[in-house]
Structures are given as C-alpha cells and as structure tokens.
Amino acid sequence: MSRTHEPKSSSLSPFEARVAFEAELTRTAAAARGTDREFVNAVRAMDATGQSARALRSLSAHPRMVLRLDEAVRRVSQPAYGHVGSTGRAEVDQPALTAETSPLGVALASCHPDGRVRERAVRRLEALLGERGRPVELLPFLVLRTADWAGPVRNRARAALAVLLHDDPKSLVPAAVPVTLLISRRERGTFAQHQLLSALLSSPGTAAFEPLLASPAPRIRRFTLEAALASRRLPLRTLVTITKRDGDRRCRGLAAEAAVREAVWTEQTDLLRQLAASTHPEVRVLALVGLLRGRLAPEVTAYLGDTSALVRAVARDAARRAGTDAVGWYRAAVRTPTPGAIAGLAETSRKEDAGLLTPLLGHHHSPIRVAAVRGLRILDAVPVEQTVVLLRDPSTKVIREATAALRTRLDQLPPGLAESLLADRDRPAVRRAGYRLLNEPDPLRRLRTALSIAADPDPRLARWAADAAAALIRGFHSSPWRARTSKTVPAFQPTADERSELLALTEAASALLPYRTRQLLQERLDPTAPSTELLRVRYGPHPNTKNPLMDLEATFTAEDPRATVALIREVLLAVLPYAADPDAEWPADEKWTEILPTWFVQRCAPEAPERQGAAADWLTRWRGLTRQQRETETQTDAVADWRLLDWINLFDPDGMADSRSWRWWHGGVSGRNTGWVRFGTDGHPYGGGGALRWLIEAAGGYDIALP
Template structure:
C-alpha cells in the first residue's frame, strides 16, 4: 500500500531511494528496486505506478540492467524471486497494474513474456513503450514478433504518444543482434513525424538519437540557415560541427558574410574554425588573420594561413604581442607553435606574471620549444595556482634527474594535493625502487584520484615482477640498500589493506628476491 507520506500519482520515497541505489549498484540493489516496484504495484495507485515507470524509463541503462536481472531470475526455490512470480500471476487479472506488466515482460519464461506483451498492447500506455521496445529484440520469436507488430502499429497510429518514449530505449537496443527492427521503425517514424514532434523528441533524446534526428532533417532539406545557426549551440559536439559545416557551406555558396561572422564568433572552437574557413574561401584574409591569438590551436592554424596569404609574418606578430607584457594566452601558445628556442627569452618574464593563466601558458610554451629554464620553473612547483604547478611538473619531468633528489619527496609530503601530484609526476621517471616507494606512500592518500593512480601503478609494478612467458621481458631490477629494502617491506605491509592480496604478495616476494 502507499505510505502515509506518499502522494497519489507521485513516486513513493522508497522507490526513489531504491532507484538511486540501483543506478550504479549491484545484484542486491536491483533486487531491492524490484521489491520496491512490487510494493507500488500492490498499492493500486495507477498514477504512482505510471510515475514510477517514467522515472525508470528516464534511465535506459538501468532499464536494460533490470530487464536482464529479471530474465535471469532463478526458477527454483529458495532463490526464485517472489516479486517476479507475483507479476506473472497478475497478468490473469483484468485490473493488472502497469508495473506488474512491465516486470512480467522480462520474465524468464518466454510464454509469460509473450502474454505480458499482449496485455501491454491492449493498454497502450506510453510508460510501457520502452519495455515493448526491449521485447522487439527478444530471443524468443513469438515474443519478438508480437512486440514488433505492436511497436509498428503504435508508432504508425499514435506517434505523438509513443515515439518520445520509444527513442531512448531504442538507442540501447540498437547494439543487440536483433535490435535493428526497432531502430528502423523509430527512424521511419521520426522521418514522417511533424517538425514539432521531432523537436520534442530531440530535447529528451540521447546524443546518438539526436544526431540521427539532425542528419535526417539535414538530408531531407528541412533545415534553413537560421535553424542551422540555432543548432551550433547544441550540447552535442557532433551536432554543432555538422550544423556549422552546413551553415558555412551555404553561406559560402550564397556569399552571406553575416552568417560566417556569426559562426566565427561562436564560443566553440569547432564552430569558429568552420566559420573562419568559410571567410578564408571568400578571400577575407585580414578578418581571419585577426584570430592569430585565438585560444584554440586549430583556429590559430587557420588564421596563420590567412596571414600568410595577406603577407603578414605570424611569428613576428606573436613576438610583438608577447613582448607587449600582457599578451593573450593564444599568442603565447602561437609563439611556441611557430617560434624557435631563441624566442624563449621573451617568455621568461611571463613566468612571474600575476595572471596564473599566462604563467601556465608560458611554462607550456617553453616546454614545447625545448627551452625550459630550470632555475625559473622549479619555484613554480609551489605556485598558488594548481594549473601552474601541474604544467611546471610536466615541463620538468623529462629532466627530473637533474633536479635536487629531495625535491620530489618534499612535494610528496606537502599538504596541498597539487604539490603531491607534482612530486609523484616527477618521480615517475625514477628507478623502480623509488617509484615503488612513492606509490606505497600515496596508496592511501586523502585525494581519491591520487590514491587510485598509486594503486594502479603498484599493480603494474607487481605484474611486471612475474614473467608470464619465457620470451617476455625480465622483471625490472631493484637497486636496493638494506635499509631501503626494510623500509619498502614495512610500507608494503602498511599498504596491504588498500591493495589486492596478490599485489602485496608479488611486491613482497620481489623485495625479498632483491
């Protein structure tokens, strides 16, 4: 029954909690969700049942996981699921609820699934459409045929009701061996649907389906330039790029400069690049060359080509911009792309610039030029900005052997996670014994990402100690003093709770052999 605090027509709190746990949960979490669904069905509130199914359909991956969980439910006691049995038995009642039909549609017995499909089709409830889509790829032919016939009729007769519900589930069914039918039916329905319905579906559809929708409209000439310009702000990069490409091509053919100017001013680099390419084809070289200091590498490359055609020396322009004292980040990156190591001196003052973005760009540029000034970059390993610290460590990593030996260990013991990451990055090029010590020190770091990285590196070192095949690489040599070996053994024992037992055993054996 519905609890005292539940509102008719709303998802009960118990279902919401079980749903949240099952999204990334295991077998027990799915079983808990199944039990919560059974309670909703027993409550008899059709509104709550439909709201629950809408919640479930909003997570197609969870929907397919629950479908597999129910279909694999054991048939024999005491492991047989009572919730699945109750759903199957409810199919014979004239007042069977939609939740019971949805669960029964995944029953291990194909005859029950076929009966559930027929009950489902007699109801024509859009919340059940995703479950019908799943059955169109069923391995049992009677189930599959009934579901396919029903889906085709629903999409043909009531597309506005069932098409939005069918699209998300179809995206997942498409990867199954028998999933092609649902994809074909949904694609055909989308193609025939009015523009308003396609727009409604696109708002809630997964990325793959929205791409398919856009390609359909593009192929059938349904999109005007204004529609394409509206699509260049889509959240999916492929839709943005295809829309920008089509808009730029149309603008070049018709000489519509305002369209190209609008594209070249877009905040997304892939859109700006296509707009500038269109301007370049129309001979607007000076306008394109103005983007020499753009923040994106591809856009800068297009601008440099325009500058070359205009007779402008891009390298000289970058040098002038950097020497001005407050250059853009793109100008610093551009100088590194076309300059030489003789330009490194122009970047040295930026290492002390108040703007952390310029300090970061200067370190990255010097590393690209192969002219890293070690005395100037080492202090940046303790910079207040985490991005500067990361770039400094990355720039110094290839020459970490030339740094003071105690520096990485001091960073590794710092309270700031950015500094600990920098120290670990610098130690990544050191001999195996030192890498092993660093990993053991960080395996239980407060920062979960750093701890996970250390565990992964230790697992890799442990695997390298065992030669699987006689022609494989021999285990790396450990250069150890007796005190260092004793310390590593203590660290390995202390890190044992955070590592797999096999990893600890291999590392310990490796240390004893050495």
C-alpha cells in the same frame, strides 16, 4: 502444466509503497548487482497498491531502469530447475494476464523468463497502446521486446511497434527513443532505431523533431539532429540557436557545419561573422572555413591569436593566402602577450625565439605564465632555474605545466628537489609535482618511496603512488609474459631493515594496493609474518608464488572435508588479525570467547581452576623450558582437548608465538571424505604441531595424519 498465481496483496500502504519504490529506484540506479529482488518487490508493491501509473511514469523517465527491471525480473523469476511438469519443461510461475491486469502488471509480465508469457504480454501491450488514451509509458517495454531472443516474441513486438509508430509518430516517438538508443547496440536491437528514423522522416514539418531536440539527454539530441539534417528539415535560425545554446559539443558541431554550409551557399557573410564570434571553438573554426571559401582571408587572419589550436591553424592558412607573415605577427603580439599569441609563437617559430617567452615566466597573470612554460617546452628551451621557481607558484595550473616542462630535464634538476617538494604538507599540487619529478634509478628505492607516498592524505597522489608501487611489485616477480617479451627481472635483495620498513609501508598502504599484489610482495619479504599468513588464509596462496618454507601436508577424514577446511579458516581469520597488527592491543583473556567462533569455544576444554589467576607464573615457566621440553609438553597436551587460552597463546606476539613454527599455506579436498592442509615450517620437527592437530580435530576432522 504451468502454475498460475495471482499477485499477492501488499501489506504496505500506498504512501509506504511509494517511498519504498523511490528508494529502491535510487539505490538500484547507483548500486551494482544485488538489489534485484528488492527492486522487483518494490515495483510489485506499487502495482498492488494501485499506483501502476505513477510507477510507469518513473520507470519511463529512467530508461536504464527499464533495462535493469527486465534483467531483475528474469533473475528473480528463474525456473525451478529439477521441477519438471507434464510438458517436459521446467515450471515457473506464470502470471495470469486478463483484462483486469494493470498496465504495470503487463509490463512485468513482458520481462518474464518464459517466452510464452512474454508473447502474451506483448499482445496485451499492443492492445493497450492501441486504445484511446493509451498509456505511452508502456512503449519502452514493447521496444525492449523487439530485440527479444525468442523469435515469436520478437516478431510480434516488431509488427506492433511498426504499426503504432506509423499511426501516431508525434506522441509515441518521444516515448520510444530513450530505450531504443540503449538497445541499438544489441545483436537484434537495430530494428526499433530504423523504425524511429522511418517515423521521423515520414512525418511532415518539424513537429516530431522539436520535443526530442529539447531533450536533456545529449544522445537523444544527437540522434534527432542527425535525422533532421539528413532530411534538411531544420531552418537556419534553429541551427544557429543550437550552436549557441546546446551543451553538447557534437550537437553544436553538427549544427554549425549545416549552418555554415547554408550560409556559404546563400552568401550570408554576416551570419558567418556572427558564428565566427562564437565562444565555442568548434563553431568558430567552421565559420572561419566558410569565410575562407568566401574569399575573406584578411578577416580570418585576425584570429591568429585565438585560444584554439585548430582556429589558429586555419588563421595561419588565411595569413599565407593573404601574404601576411604569421611568425612576425606572433613576435610582435607577445610584447602585449595573450595565451593564444604565445601558443602560436611556439607552434610556428624556432628555438631562437625562446628569449621572447622567458621573461613571461614572471608575468603577474597566471594564464600567461602557463602559456609561456608550455611554449618553452614545445620549443625545447626550458630554463631549468627559472622554471624550478614556478613549482611553488600560487596557481596549480602553473605548477602542473612547470612539472611537465621539467620532466624533460630530470638530469639537470637540483639534488633533493623532489624530496623537498614532497615534504610540503600544505599544498597537494606541490607534492604531486615532487612525485612526478622523482628520478630514482634503483627499483627498490623507488618502491619504498612509492609505498610511503601511497599514505599521502591527497587521494589523487596516493592513488598514483599505489599504482606505481603495484607495477614495481609485479616487476620484481618473474612471470611467463616477461619471459616471452625477454624482459629481465630486477634484482630484489633488501636488507633485514629494508624488509621490515617495506612490510610496515605495505601495511600502511594496504587500502590502495590490490590484495594479490600486496600478497606477492609480502611473500617475498617475510612469508612467516602473521600478516602474510592472514592473506593466505583469506584469499588463498598467490598463484605465482611457491612455498619458500619446508612444504608439509596434513591429511584428515571428515564427513564434509570442505566444511572442515572452511571452519579452520574461520578460526584463523578471527585470530590472525590481532597477531598481524603490531599496533593492536592483544585482547584480554575474557574477550576471546566473543572474538572466536562459538563452536570452537565450546569445543575447547574448560580452563583449569588451578591455572586461572596464575597465567603469568605459567608463562614464565614455559619460557624457561628448552625447545625439546616445549615439544614434549605440547605433544602431551595434544592427546586431550586444548584449553582455549593455551591455544590462543601460540599466536600472542608477547606470548608463545615464537614456539609456533608452522604457517598456514592452503587447504582443500582430495576425496569425498578426505581433506588436506598444507603448511610451511622452518624445519622438522616443528613447534605447535599439537595446536594444528587440535584445530583440525575441533573443526570436525579425524584420522589426522600430521607429519
């Protein structure tokens, strides 16, 4: 038997509930998953404070939030698996639906994970929407259920929607369209769209279309316009208005096509000329085609210098019909140049005409310089010396076009050009040009350059360089797909100095590099570096790498070995960031009790009184010991609990870090009470083994078998 719970009363005032609801609505619209419970609670608080109508109006104004609420309610109200009632089904909370249930409460019930609850909610939605003074804001929730996965819910919702739209299409169609278009791509989501089309086409006149054509959503206007054009409902003046004022290119094109067709059929030449003067190229080209069909080719020829390539193509066809030499027209037009005339000359002439465009590279008007560079590139006649000067042009567009043109002449560029452009600290556009003109055949040098540019203050350039560096890093590593495509792996043999430089550059670009890609490079450069070890502790070993060191494994027994491994990683994640960052100041001794997990600090032995205040003398004595003496003392200390500072000093770059020769590789569970820790070392015996044993023991391991 299902458990029925009355909604809990909210402790918030109506004003507080409204503020919380609007904040959650905004946050949910901008955020990814993770705010479901807060979103649902805010909606329920609006219901509990008597603001059901306000909440429904806000949700219906944001149709995507209706879909998000549907998913959120289901996730928050998931069945309590394992608690099975007498019916043999997992029980969930089922809200009671009575005549007193608010419209918002019914909407929430229609999103419930239990199909029986949703079916009852659909019946209540049908009843509420069938009343006089119906809350039309509930219609999106009914539309949503027409695509429900449960047959009884879906069929009931579809029957209700069909009847409602038939009875009152004028008021209900606008409320149903937004959510209908959102769910139309779902497996069962086309029913509501077909019903909307039927309601629109069966309604007389244009009254049902007008509010939808005025919608701010382009998708709604497209849907409505396509339906109106299919039934030829819209008058010509409305179509012309859409071509002028609509902000969506597709809507303008649909309206222009219908208007031109009507104008051609009715021989309204003046209207075609009016459309041909439009500021939108998709409208102009259709109007010119209409003029051509009206045998007015000479008028279309006047558009040979249009800024739109498609319009120029139609005009050239008209020139051919009218017997006009288009190439000659363009040659004469570039004497008083316009961007369209220059583009037309490049599209129709040959390389011999490049001399007409070269002087325009110094034109005082930047659009002319842009068109001239683009035209010379199309003609494959780029003058390198004159185009290089444009790489520092005041116009960013000119720089971009000059860069694109010079990329076809990389072997002719002056030496050091790209580097000099990258050194320009004032203009990001110049540095972007330098990056695009880099011509370094050596992959290793390309990687170094890309990593250095990835720290550029210009986010766009830094992202370009980081993406290129990531591709180069992956290219240095062999993989199964590379073997299948028979691609050779570039040689990766950096010197010691190059390794250090690449490590520093990788760390500087770490914010933009994917962590797995960065890990792949650092494993190749220095698998023993604390920064590389930190990546393994944080993310696990890279799946495409093997331990290049001597691979050893320690086993242990624990009550919960998985928790033990997690505690070990917790301690290492607290220490290694300080060891991995050479610029970071090593924390003072008294700070480590705050940095390290409390359980580890409490597990360590208290500091010896005689050693406190004499750390420098003790460190000097330690550095004077031979490696064998250090190993003997470390193994002797391992039998007892380690003192905190002694253990920490094994990670201090200025302390005893050189005596810790083991590096974490991975950890896991091999049985119910058995775990393992894999680590790499440069040889055997290895230093710091006692510290590793103590770390495992402090985390809850015993019966430790350490090689």
